[in-house]
Amino acid sequence: MAKFCTYLFLILSVTFSTFNLGSSSSSSEADILLSFKASIEDSRKALSSWSNTTSTHYCNWTGIACSSLSVTSINLQKLNLSGELSPSICDLQNLSFLNLADNKFNQSIPLHLSQCSSLETLNLSNNLIWGTIPMQISQFGSLKVLDFSRNYIEGDIPESMGFLKNLQVLNMGSNLLSGDVPAIFMNLTKLAVLDLSENPYLDSEIPESIGELGSLKQLLLHSSGFHGEIPDSFANLRSLTHLDLSQNNLTGEISQGLVSSLKNLVSFDVSQNKLSGSFPNGICNAKGLVNLSPHTNIFSGSIPNTTGECKNLERFQVQNNEFAGDFPYSLWSLPKVKLIRAENNRFSGQIPESISGAVQLEQVQLDNNSFAGKIPQGLGLVKSLYRFSASLNRFYGELPLSFCDSPVMSIVNLSHNSLSGQIPELKKCRKLVSLSLADNSLTGQIPPSLAELPVLTYLDLSANNLTGSIPLGLQNLKLALFNVSFNQLSGKVPYSLISGLPASFLEGNPELCGPGLPTSCSDDPRRHHSGGLTALACALISVAFVVGTAVFVGGFILYRKSSKRNQIGVWRSVFFYPLRITEQDLLIGMDEKSLIGNGGVFGKVYVVSLPSGEQVAVKKLVNFGNQTSKSLKAEVKTLAKIRHKNVVKILGFCHSDESIFLIYEYLQDGSLGDLLSRENFELQWEARLRIAIRVAQALAYLHKDYVPHLLHRNVKSRNILLDANFEPKLTDFALDRIVGEAAFQSTVASEAASSCYNAPECGYSKKATEELDIYSYGVVLLELVTGKQAEQTVSTESLDIVKWVRRRVNITDGVYQVLDPKISPSNQQEMIGVLEIALHCTSVVPEKRPSMVEVVRALQSLESQTIAANSHDLNEEPSIPI
Numbered sequence: 001m002a003k004f005c006t007y008l009f010l011i012l013s014v015t016f017s018t019f020n021l022g023s024s025s026s027s028s029e030a031d032i033l034l035s036f037k038a039s040i041e042d043s044r045k046a047l048s049s050w051s052n053t054t055s056t057h058y059c060n061w062t063g064i065a066c067s068s069l070s071v072t073s074i075n076l077q078k079l080n081l082s083g084e085l086s087p088s089i090c091d092l093q094n095l096s097f098l099n100l101a102d103n104k105f106n107q108s109i110p111l112h113l114s115q116c117s118s119l120e121t122l123n124l125s126n127n128l129i130w131g132t133i134p135m136q137i138s139q140f141g142s143l144k145v146l147d148f149s150r151n152y153i154e155g156d157i158p159e160s161m162g163f164l165k166n167l168q169v170l171n172m173g174s175n176l177l178s179g180d181v182p183a184i185f186m187n188l189t190k191l192a193v194l195d196l197s198e199n200p201y202l203d204s205e206i207p208e209s210i211g212e213l214g215s216l217k218q219l220l221l222h223s224s225g226f227h228g229e230i231p232d233s234f235a236n237l238r239s240l241t242h243l244d245l246s247q248n249n250l251t252g253e254i255s256q257g258l259v260s261s262l263k264n265l266v267s268f269d270v271s272q273n274k275l276s277g278s279f280p281n282g283i284c285n286a287k288g289l290v291n292l293s294p295h296t297n298i299f300s301g302s303i304p305n306t307t308g309e310c311k312n313l314e315r316f317q318v319q320n321n322e323f324a325g326d327f328p329y330s331l332w333s334l335p336k337v338k339l340i341r342a343e344n345n346r347f348s349g350q351i352p353e354s355i356s357g358a359v360q361l362e363q364v365q366l367d368n369n370s371f372a373g374k375i376p377q378g379l380g381l382v383k384s385l386y387r388f389s390a391s392l393n394r395f396y397g398e399l400p401l402s403f404c405d406s407p408v409m410s411i412v413n414l415s416h417n418s419l420s421g422q423i424p425e426l427k428k429c430r431k432l433v434s435l436s437l438a439d440n441s442l443t444g445q446i447p448p449s450l451a452e453l454p455v456l457t458y459l460d461l462s463a464n465n466l467t468g469s470i471p472l473g474l475q476n477l478k479l480a481l482f483n484v485s486f487n488q489l490s491g492k493v494p495y496s497l498i499s500g501l502p503a504s505f506l507e508g509n510p511e512l513c514g515p516g517l518p519t520s521c522s523d524d525p526r527r528h529h530s531g532g533l534t535a536l537a538c539a540l541i542s543v544a545f546v547v548g549t550a551v552f553v554g555g556f557i558l559y560r561k562s563s564k565r566n567q568i569g570v571w572r573s574v575f576f577y578p579l580r581i582t583e584q585d586l587l588i589g590m591d592e593k594s595l596i597g598n599g600g601v602f603g604k605v606y607v608v609s610l611p612s613g614e615q616v617a618v619k620k621l622v623n624f625g626n627q628t629s630k631s632l633k634a635e636v637k638t639l640a641k642i643r644h645k646n647v648v649k650i651l652g653f654c655h656s657d658e659s660i661f662l663i664y665e666y667l668q669d670g671s672l673g674d675l676l677s678r679e680n681f682e683l684q685w686e687a688r689l690r691i692a693i694r695v696a697q698a699l700a701y702l703h704k705d706y707v708p709h710l711l712h713r714n715v716k717s718r719n720i721l722l723d724a725n726f727e728p729k730l731t732d733f734a735l736d737r738i739v740g741e742a743a744f745q746s747t748v749a750s751e752a753a754s755s756c757y758n759a760p761e762c763g764y765s766k767k768a769t770e771e772l773d774i775y776s777y778g779v780v781l782l783e784l785v786t787g788k789q790a791e792q793t794v795s796t797e798s799l800d801i802v803k804w805v806r807r808r809v810n811i812t813d814g815v816y817q818v819l820d821p822k823i824s825p826s827n828q829q830e831m832i833g834v835l836e837i838a839l840h841c842t843s844v845v846p847e848k849r850p851s852m853v854e855v856v857r858a859l860q861s862l863e864s865q866t867i868a869a870n871s872h873d874l875n876e877e878p879s880i881p882i
């Protein structure tokens, strides 16, 4: 028996080794990968294709790339991997690229990977690597790219790193390195990228030897505790494109030498240091501009070609230093420059008319310097400019008529200068959010055209010499700040313009009169109608449209043609649930008594009882007839297929040439809007937060998960129905798909101006976006936090909740004034958290609104933990225009 076994074993092992010889390299590479996998924890089963049981060749496994059937590259970025990095991986003879970035590997620097003889790139960025850099790091001598950024590596940088002389990229950014950076760079001659940024415990001068790195393109040393001067050797960095030395403790001046290394730069950032002195003459001089003085006016339509230096410069940041002297004026007309920041220095000089040549300029910040001269006309020709901030300088003269002509301009701050003349009519900058012209010597009237800027939110005209009355139209804006104090304004102040704002924003205008002011108006009828009108419009829009619990469950589709053509025209109906009702039953059931919505934007809503005794809600839409029966059916079917517990089900529809009846499940407990409108409205905080989360989930589902992606386009509390347990369901969604875009637009346009659920950009953009839904959702959140209806009339003045809240949170402790007092103070932190989310959702600038997915996540984390109050950070826009 024993003998037989030995024999069998021999046969088997011979067979096995024969097999092995046959495909030695390939089977062993698969084994190497499997043994590497064996020590890794793969919680998401991201490496499930790495298996010897499937027929997939290992070169086709997740993250593997081969050359001639031999593994050369492993890229397992962002798979939440943890566990051990087995040295077995180095048995892959030809492995040259290993990227394990954005995982959870928790260990010291894996020196054993230096045994990988062909390895050129090792990327362990954003893991949990800890410990010091061992002397033996020099074993990685053959590496070209080493990225250990965003880990927890601490201690000194060892001299032995100087032996990594093949390195082209060295990134040790965002770690906990400390001490002095040794002079290790003279032998790293191939280095193109050196990143030691965000190591706050470094305490070092910038090594002179960095200046020897002639191939260096990117030098990133920001936020790392560097002090002393910028070495003169930097003059040799001729290839440099990105230089970031910001947020250190650097002192001294910018040498002529450094300026010569600027010529090829794309980004230059030395902000937030203690640098001083003036910029050397001739920096970035463009050929053809060299001999022009900064005062020459070359604004004449044709801009000289800037074929000179710095032609690639996009970002120039020198703010928060102690620089003085004339600001390098050639910067103003560079063809690619996007960002110029020089605030909080002592720069002098003028902005030349040639600024019109900076055709890509987006942001200029010069506040708190000694710039002088006039605001150039050329500014209006820069169509990409969205921020121009130059407060606390010595600009004088009149504002050019065109200064705000950039179609994307959103922040203008020229406060605390010596500007005179009138404020020009600003009509072209339709995206202007913040305008401050405070503390100048402006005269004349406040231009009424300001009221036509749809998103203007912060307006500070205080401390000027303005006369005349306050334009009535301004009350149509959602102004969160309106300061006209210390002018010579006169006449009546529209109450709704200033309600909720501090009285000090009007003081110093002895001839103003009105409620809350020392002088009351002589002819005081006190009220005017515009507020009431808005409220009326709002009331009309708010449809009580109520739908109820699921009547039937099931999923089959029943398609029937009407047999009652003769009596009531040609009706076609499609039921997605077995409704056992005829069109005639529906029509008969839809009478005045069953009407529950008095006619919304898109049509009336009726409750109809089925023969079985159950009820459905039927919404009657006008058929604009631009859809064929077939496409209409396809569209409704698209909506009816939505299966989400927080979206009302569409049970079917029927339509004729004139009308479309949408049949929904009926929820008899009404809407969130109904609830909010009750005199004695009360709802526990937990229930409110749950409603917020569920509705956000439903919207996130429509936006991102449902195919096709849908927009709701009519989010408001009246369209959030509640069941007996306050479980919310969205209704009235995506009606644009049924009535058609044109009809939807024309209906919406008529209400756009007055509904405060509509985002401000409705005023100038017809595009349907997720951001519009998100804004409307933010308004609902505000209703939940404040316990107030978004639109209502308080003693004949209309309330727009966004304006109301924004005005209060801008004032110290105002945050606590907006929270619903009926909710226990123990929930205050969570309420403030939700308020913060709501303010982000209702941001004036669409790009700043979070996605619904982000909202869901933020709300859920509030639900699970009470967050620390953070009230000073409530407003993403500055409380004082900047």
Ligand SMILES: *[C@@H]1O[C@H](CO)[C@@H](O)[C@H](O)[C@H]1NC(C)=O
Pocket (backbone or CB within 6 Å): 034, 035, 052, 053
């Ligand atoms: C497949 O791999 C597992 C673990 O790596 C090993 O236990 C098993 O014997 C292998 N199966 C085959 C058929 O090679």
Ligand SMILES: *[C@@H]1O[C@H](CO)[C@@H](O)[C@H](O)[C@H]1NC(C)=O
Pocket (backbone or CB within 6 Å): 056, 057, 059, 060
């Ligand atoms: C990898 O998959 C592709 C496409 O599925 C196939 O063409 C290729 O032959 C596979 N490679 C190997 C080595 O099996």
Ligand SMILES: *[C@@H]1O[C@H](CO)[C@@H](O)[C@H](O)[C@H]1NC(C)=O
Pocket (backbone or CB within 6 Å): 025, 068, 069, 070, 092, 093, 094
């Ligand atoms: C590595 O690649 C070379 C050719 O590129 C090949 O000859 C060699 O066999 C490969 N090594 C392994 C272990 O597959």
Ligand SMILES: *[C@@H]1O[C@H](CO)[C@@H](O)[C@H](O)[C@H]1NC(C)=O
Pocket (backbone or CB within 6 Å): 041, 043, 044, 080, 081, 082, 104
């Ligand atoms: C990531 O992995 C850890 C275990 O290593 C696990 O606890 C966690 O749930 C995973 N996270 C995700 C999002 O998969």
Ligand SMILES: *[C@@H]1O[C@H](CO)[C@@H](O)[C@H](O)[C@H]1NC(C)=O
Pocket (backbone or CB within 6 Å): 106, 128
């Ligand atoms: C890393 O592992 C150590 C020991 O296993 C553990 O104490 C530490 O919490 C881990 N770090 C992280 C960030 O998970």
Ligand SMILES: *[C@@H]1O[C@H](CO)[C@@H](O)[C@H](O)[C@H]1NC(C)=O
Pocket (backbone or CB within 6 Å): 077, 099, 101, 102, 123, 124, 125, 145, 146, 147, 169, 171
């Ligand atoms: C390392 O991987 C991260 C994440 O993918 C990436 O951002 C980084 O650029 C990589 N590092 C290098 C040097 O390529």
Ligand SMILES: *[C@@H]1O[C@H](CO)[C@@H](O)[C@H](O)[C@H]1NC(C)=O
Pocket (backbone or CB within 6 Å): 162, 163, 183, 184, 185, 186, 187
């Ligand atoms: C640079 O290389 C030279 C010769 O290869 C060597 O003598 C010197 O020690 C190296 N310097 C550093 C700092 O590594």
Ligand SMILES: *[C@@H]1O[C@H](CO)[C@@H](O)[C@H](O)[C@H]1NC(C)=O
Pocket (backbone or CB within 6 Å): 224, 225, 226, 247, 248, 249
């Ligand atoms: C700059 O130096 C001062 C003391 O000299 C220190 O308090 C401060 O933290 C340093 N700032 C930075 C950004 O390193």
Ligand SMILES: *[C@@H]1O[C@H](CO)[C@@H](O)[C@H](O)[C@H]1NC(C)=O
Pocket (backbone or CB within 6 Å): 305
């Ligand atoms: C300016 O440069 C452009 C290309 O960069 C060239 O086409 C044009 O002829 C130049 N104009 C002058 C006046 O040199």
Ligand SMILES: *[C@@H]1O[C@H](CO)[C@@H](O)[C@H](O)[C@H]1NC(C)=O
Pocket (backbone or CB within 6 Å): 440, 441, 442, 463, 464, 465
């Ligand atoms: C306002 O005008 C008056 C005279 O009209 C002048 O005396 C005063 O200095 C001006 N104030 C400012 C701030 O310019």
